[in-house]
Each structure stands twice: as C-alpha cells, then as structure tokens.
Amino acid sequence: MKKKIAVIGAGFSGLSAAAYLAQAGHDVHVFEKHDRPGGRARQFTTGQGYIFDMGPSWYWMPDIMDGFFADFGYKTTDFFELVPLNPQFQMIFAEDKISIPDRIEELKIVFEEIEKGAGRQLEKFMHSAKFKYEVGMQDFVNKPCHSWTEFISIQIAKSALRLDLLTNFRSYVSRYFKSDKLRTLMEFPVIFLGASPKNIPALYSLMNYGGYALGTYYPMGGFYELVLAMKKIAEKQGANFYFNKTIESIDAQDCEVKSLIINGQKYEYDAVIASSDYHHTETLLKREYRNYDDNYWKKKMFAPSSLIFYLGINETIPNLKHHTLFFENELDEHIDCIYKDKKWPEKPLFYACCPSKTDGNVAPKGKENLFLLMPLATGINDEEPMREKYLSEMLSRIERLTGLCNLQSKIEYKKSYCVSDFLSDYNAYGGNAYGLANTLGQTAVLKPKIRNKKLKNLFYTGQITVPGPGVPPSIISGKIVANEINKN
Known part of the structure; x- marks a missing residue:
C-alpha cells in the first residue's frame, strides 16, 4: 500500500532509504536542516577556489556502492569517475614509513621486507578476511536485528567459528604478525569503529579486505559526488527534498506518529524514518514514546569525535600522498585518551588527506587542499586555543616529512571543526563523529533498535543503529529500514 513517508535527514542512510522507498511506490519527503544534502559528508567551496569534503574521504568497499546503483539500474560510472589510488596511503612511523600499494601481491612484498614470512601470513590473513567480508557483508549486515533468531541459518551456523566473533581484533592480528609496524597497519582500519582493537571482534578483519584487497578509490570532484549521485537516484524514483527544514517535534497518539512540526508548521505522515541522530530524534518525542532513557545512552560506548582542519595551502607540498597516516607515537596511548581517560592526547596520531594530489579541481593550480583529522574523545572542551595548539603539532610533523x-x-x-561543531550541526550525542562503537556488546541485536517499540510507524536508520558506522554500512542501513516499511 502506498504511504506518505517522511525521512528526517539527507545523510547517506536517509538518501538510501528515500531511494528504495520511492522505488517501491511510496510518496517520500526528505527534510534536511542544512542547505544541502550529505549530512557529515557535505562539501563547501571557499572564495579562494578550494573545494572541501567535510567528512568521509576513504572510498572503501566499492562493491557496496556499486550494489546500490545496480539496484536502480545504474552504474557508479554513470555519475562520477572513480580513480584507484596507488599507493592507497602511506603510514608514517618515528623512524620510517610504509606505502601501501594497490595490489595484494605487491603488498605481500612490502610485508616480507619488514618481517620474514609476513608475506605468506598476509595471504592467509586476507583469505580469512575475504570469507568474513563475503559472509559479513552479505548475510550479517543486511539483517534488521529484531531478534537473534534472524541469525539462525545453515550458512551462518557453518560460518560461526570462522567468523571469530568471540576473538578480539588485537589478539587475532597478533596470531599473524610479530612486527609492531605491521600490527599497527592492520589495526588502524578498526579505530574508527569506535573502540580499541582490544574490544573489537576479529570479525572486522573484513575491513582490511574491504580496503587493502578491494582497493582505495577517490571520486573525481570529491566524496560529495557520491552524495549528489544518490540524491539523483532518489529523485529519479520520485523522492522530494526540502532543505533548511528543522524538525521541532514528532507528535504521536494511539501508538503511532501522526505528524511532524517542521519550521513551525504541522505535516502529517503515514510513517517516519529518522536518519538524524538517534538520541536527538528521541528528544523530539514525549518521554513515554522513547525507546531509551538518558541512562541507556550514558552507558553506551561511542565512536570518537574528531578535530578537523580544512586548509588551503598557497604552494604545493612535496612528499605527501593523497592519504597519509601519522603514527609516529604509540597507538594505545592515543586510544586510551579517547576511550579511557577522555582527554586531549599528549602524543597524538592524526590523518592527512591531500585530494589535490589526485584532483586538480579541488584547489587552485599550484596550491594544495589539505584536510587534517585527529580522533578525539567525545564530550571534551574544544576551545579555539586548544584546536590551534594541535594544528601546530600536526603541521610540524608534516614539515618533518615534506x-x-x-x-x-x-x-x-x-x-576548524571539532566536538562542539558535531553537536551543533548534527545534534551528535557527545559530539561524536562516527556513531556507536562496534564492540561485541553493541553489535547486531545489541544495537539500538531500528523500530520504535511503542510507535508502530517510527523507524531509525544510520550509524547509531544497524549495521553500524561508516559510509557503506549507512547505505545498507537505509535499505534495511526501507525493506521493513515495505513489509507492512
């Protein structure tokens, strides 16, 4: 039955949900508080001619994006040019650096040079990671996770031991590699899942496969090209978009949402999907209609926030790649500052993205577009002097390299962009940048539910609920919630 559906937020999960729902014949209306789509993946242009992606910059798991476009009869190449990066990225250590080539055979040689026998170990690791990726990204992540019974299947039962759900990621990596550098290299992708590698299930070695094996890409024009392409897909299906629209309350009675108050006006809908921050969305409801109280959220482990700088540099920067990870300091010291001590790190790690190395359109000729990101604890004070202190630290280390x-x-x-900006722009709980941590205790059925337990026509999507943080999971999340509505 055709329904009039409101989608709150035009981030990746909202765009995905809108496209699939409109494809199914529903009357879909997407409301976004900002003046453009994308959420954390927005883009802005400066008067000096720089174009900055505000958030995501790692185009990993390309098959997930390809799958989205294929569902509507398109290819990624119908919308933008996707360029493979080689090297995929470089990692800077105190004494030297590692460049990650775009082919596994070449990466095996790099590993072997660092640790004898590590090339063969990488092959074994990736063989197992490929299995986890294929099972995880096909069977696991597409579940709505209402109940554990969804995971009772012959395929999943056969796969249970090989998925290493009960092994932590750090112990798992240590089985394969002895070198501290190689272990750090393999652990890095899971940092943004929201916890220490000691608390992340080994299942997530699938990320190593989704990145190192499937490759790291860049959409010419910036990551925002993916946002624009998904919006076009949704519009082609009939979805309607409205910008500069703030949801002020969600009004409900008789166990269902009746209307939304948007910029002071009342709009009635048959169903509502919130791709906005989960906790914030619930504050728009009366307390009796919320899935979770404040104590629930206080006990949850959130992924990091970030200190970000968008910099226009008036000359070219030598010896800097498109993606560079500055890991001269101890990984665990920085991680403890994020999750344990909740303070600014004394010896930080950080990431630099210089897309102008690949795309001449994001900076004026002879100049560089430089994006710096340092993971941070949520909820900490981020006043300007502190931001500037860490900018100086990051720049000095770039100077040493270049x-x-x-x-x-x-x-x-x-x-600059930091904790308080994530809070004000996205209503992000604690100013988090990446959603809820993917720890074992916050995986699948143990995540916040995609359906409101008390209101039959209110649903949630995005990186706080299933399947989890990241661009590909958010796209999948939108499809999951669309399928749930289509079942009714």
Missing part, C-alpha cells in the same frame, strides 16, 4: 619550513605561513584558508 621538508617544508613554516607551513603555517603558507595557509591562505583555514577552518
């Missing part, structure tokens, strides 16, 4: 002097003086555009 041989440049006084990089600060070469900045002609600068914008």
